[in-house]
Amino acid sequence: xxxxxxxxxxxxxxxxxxxxxxxxxxxxxxxxxxxxxxxxxxxxxxxxxxxxxxxxxxxxxxxxxxxxxxxxxxxxxxxxxxxxxxxxxxxxxxxxxxxxxxxxxxxxxxxxxxxxxxxxxxxxxxxxxxxxxxxxxxxxxxxxxxxxxxxxxxxxxxxxxxxxxxxxxxxxxxxxxxxxxxxxxxxxxxxxxxxxxxxxxxxxxxxxxxxxxxxxxxxxxxxxxxxxxxxxxxxxxxxxxxxxxxxxxxxxxxxxxxxxxxxxxxxxxxxxxxxxxxxxxxxxxxxxxxxxxxxxxxxxxxxxxxxxxxxxxxxxxxxxxxxxxxxxxxxxxxxxxxxxxxxxxxxxxxxxxxxxxxxxxxxxxxxxxxx
Amino acid sequence: xxxxxxxxxxxxxxxxxxxxxxxxxxxxxxxxxxxxxxxxxxxxxxxxxxxxxxxxxxxxxxxxxxxxxxxxxxxxxxxxxxxxxxxxxxxxxxxxxxxxx
Numbered sequence: 001x002x003x004x005x006x007x008x009x010x011x012x013x014x015x016x017x018x019x020x021x022x023x024x025x026x027x028x029x030x031x032x033x034x035x036x037x038x039x040x041x042x043x044x045x046x047x048x049x050x051x052x053x054x055x056x057x058x059x060x061x062x063x064x065x066x067x068x069x070x071x072x073x074x075x076x077x078x079x080x081x082x083x084x085x086x087x088x089x090x091x092x093x094x095x096x097x098x099x100x101x102x103x104x105x106x107x108x109x110x111x112x113x114x115x116x117x118x119x120x121x122x123x124x125x126x127x128x129x130x131x132x133x134x135x136x137x138x139x140x141x142x143x144x145x146x147x148x149x150x151x152x153x154x155x156x157x158x159x160x161x162x163x164x165x166x167x168x169x170x171x172x173x174x175x176x177x178x179x180x181x182x183x184x185x186x187x188x189x190x191x192x193x194x195x196x197x198x199x200x201x202x203x204x205x206x207x208x209x210x211x212x213x214x215x216x217x218x219x220x221x222x223x224x225x226x227x228x229x230x231x232x233x234x235x236x237x238x239x240x241x242x243x244x245x246x247x248x249x250x251x252x253x254x255x256x257x258x259x260x261x262x263x264x265x266x267x268x269x270x271x272x273x274x275x276x277x278x279x280x281x282x283x284x285x286x287x288x289x290x291x292x293x294x295x296x297x298x299x300x301x302x303x304x305x306x307x308x309x310x311x312x313x314x315x316x317x318x319x320x321x322x323x324x325x326x327x328x329x330x331x332x333x334x335x336x337x338x339x340x341x342x343x344x345x346x347x348x349x350x351x352x353x354x355x356x357x358x359x360x361x362x363x364x365x366x367x368x369x370x371x
Numbered sequence: 372x373x374x375x376x377x378x379x380x381x382x383x384x385x386x387x388x389x390x391x392x393x394x395x396x397x398x399x400x401x402x403x404x405x406x407x408x409x410x411x412x413x414x415x416x417x418x419x420x421x422x423x424x425x426x427x428x429x430x431x432x433x434x435x436x437x438x439x440x441x442x443x444x445x446x447x448x449x450x451x452x453x454x455x456x457x458x459x460x461x462x463x464x465x466x467x468x469x470x471x472x
Contacts, residue, residue: 035383036383057383058433059381059383059431059433059434059467059468060383060384060421060422060431060467061420061421061424061431062420063387063417063420063421076387076417079419079420079425080419080420080425082425082426
């Protein structure tokens, strides 16, 4: 059956939402791992029946779950995220140095090149890789050991590595983003890294043009045009046309350029989605109106998408991993809110409807398009 | 006299380990926090890292160990557990601390 499977991570469990290609009638399963924080759930692009979940708890630490049957059943896999060597120190909020310490996995990125390979972005910021389906994890420590590492500092949500992007044709080329260190690129499969933050300007750091220290919230790429990257920074929506060598601001006519997620249409590499949030302290939509903004020009010119979304008294947030697109002929767009709603659009954002309204706060949303 | 050591896990860890009710463990040698938890993790590898940090082997901050109405959380991991725990007449309790949430 052609359809979609929406994988939702929340503060108190995971949910799987499934529908046929019409995306009108939904089946909800869950909560899976009830009571645990599920930071991310994502399926393998190579083997969609294989899904990973990051299950975490302030009491009992980190667990990684893996499903081999599309989320119907789950087994624990490896959860030993030991940093390579002596971890070293990074900046703390008060300017003091603090040792790197593992807290949780924010993001799991199953490889698009190999069904057994999966990456994990963790807090405190580091990148881990497994080549056996999540059983054993090895740190790609060239990232954390970059010369700038001691200058990295946590954003308000913790010093997390939250974005991992593989180049669609070159498995050695990787991009990651860290709050609040910035974006980094590797050309050798993660052995060595270079910061790619030229053109970012951040008023929250003393040198606005610093090589690192920028609070990058999300990066997105369209596989047909991998030299173009889109970024939602703390403030500012940015675009790079040269694989991250330089960035230009494309916030254009957005009502506010603060926000967390950014996504790209499945079939139109210049169609981009953001959810503007009022400010760094007021984490809710401006004017209480929940609006997704879409640009069909790779940024700069944005239109508000409002049909089916609450246009009064709405004060939820949409977190960085909580927006995704499907790849059906008419691209579906999905996002989840801290108020527990998951909204979907089956027509590229023109019309929206809630799939579920009353989940725990949504941390992440991913979509699988099923053949 | 010693019998199997009885361990009571909090609900979330029973789910992870896929057990109902108490766990009974045969513990080799001295019955201590370390030997009991080693035996527990050997039987249920999914519990590794959920009670003790995998690197330091220290108790996670929001996990407590109780037995015989005493809080043993701050005892040395190699200290002998109370005789009734070693004998299997009283359980060793792994408890999630009260911490809101």
